[in-house]
Amino acid sequence: MRVVIAGFGKAGRQHAEAIRQVPGVAVHSVLESDRDVGVEPFTRAPGWPAVLADPEVDAIALCLPPGGRAELAAAAAAAGKAVLLEKPPCMSVAELDRLPGSMGVMLQHRFRLPRELLDRPFKDATGTLLVSRPRDAATHYTGWRADSGRALGGITAHLGVHYLDLACQLLGEVESVDLRDHRECAPGIDVRVSGLVRFTAGSTLAFTIAADVPARAEHLVIAGDGRSVTIADGAVQLRDEDGTRTLPAEPTGAMRAKVYEEFAHGPDLCSLERARPVTVVLDEIRKAGAR
Numbered sequence: 001m002r003v004v005i006a007g008f009g010k011a012g013r014q015h016a017e018a019i020r021q022v023p024g025v026a027v028h029s030v031l032e033s034d035r036d037v038g039v040e041p042f043t044r045a046p047g048w049p050a051v052l053a054d055p056e057v058d059a060i061a062l063c064l065p066p067g068g069r070a071e072l073a074a075a076a077a078a079a080g081k082a083v084l085l086e087k088p089p090c091m092s093v094a095e096l097d098r099l100p101g102s103m104g105v106m107l108q109h110r111f112r113l114p115r116e117l118l119d120r121p122f123k124d125a126t127g128t129l130l131v132s133r134p135r136d137a138a139t140h141y142t143g144w145r146a147d148s149g150r151a152l153g154g155i156t157a158h159l160g161v162h163y164l165d166l167a168c169q170l171l172g173e174v175e176s177v178d179l180r181d182h183r184e185c186a187p188g189i190d191v192r193v194s195g196l197v198r199f200t201a202g203s204t205l206a207f208t209i210a211a212d213v214p215a216r217a218e219h220l221v222i223a224g225d226g227r228s229v230t231i232a233d234g235a236v237q238l239r240d241e242d243g244t245r246t247l248p249a250e251p252t253g254a255m256r257a258k259v260y261e262e263f264a265h266g267p268d269l270c271s272l273e274r275a276r277p278v279t280v281v282l283d284e285i286r287k288a289g290a291r
Helices: 010-020 048-053 069-078 093-097 108-112 155-171 252-263 272-290
Strands: 002-006 026-031 059-062 082-086 104-106 126-132 174-186 189-199 204-210 217-224 227-232 235-240 243-247
Touching: 002 010, 002 048, 010 026, 010 082, 010 252, 026 048, 048 069, 059 069, 069 082, 082 252, 093 272, 104 252, 104 272, 108 155, 108 252, 126 155, 155 189, 155 204, 155 217, 155 227, 155 272, 174 272, 189 272
Parallel strands: 002 026, 002 059, 059 082, 082 104, 126 204
Antiparallel strands: 126 217, 174 189, 189 204, 217 227, 227 235, 235 243
């Protein structure tokens, strides 16, 4: 699979490193409109129409801000290219529903989940989630990150989304989202969000995602069905009638490589279709920021 990386900021370079680790997948070229951004050691693509028309391009990784990205994804799919979206996958549920669910999405932490959990989602369970990653709002939320029309949101859409998505993979379809606290550093750019998510299978998840707390934490706990799972800083601990098992945290870069390993053969765990529940949550947070 020959991949064009569209956008060569931090995310684009992370994609390039992930591709380097996967046999049979290679960077074809990099599409970067900012001439001040170097694309070495890769070739700079001549432009979007040329990428779509090039029969040697098998796939496009869209590592661009989410605002306006869906239109590019749709055009790429119409041109017969496989598409991998950087997170957050879409600006809204309506936007997600306009795209083929067979597209891939870089929500790499899904690959930390053992198959036994994915094959048996929780029902009538309870969960708590805390994600805290300190950010200096004055320096971090600048440029496109300060524009909700391009960024979608702040800390939840661009960091908390990973662990929210893990919870959704284990708890299923979202029934409702009740936001209790919503703090912003700019219109539509959240730095702390707390709420309660109810799922159609009877489960609930209380969550807080924060960028304004001076301490780092990533901790998800779900309990129900006579078992529990704890995911803390990438490590997964399972408890059930058979005892306790711990899966050590693998490097995040290795998880991104696993996304590309699967994407090259057709998205399943990395499919956009599986991102609908977390997009429902992000959509409600987006609406709160617009009020």
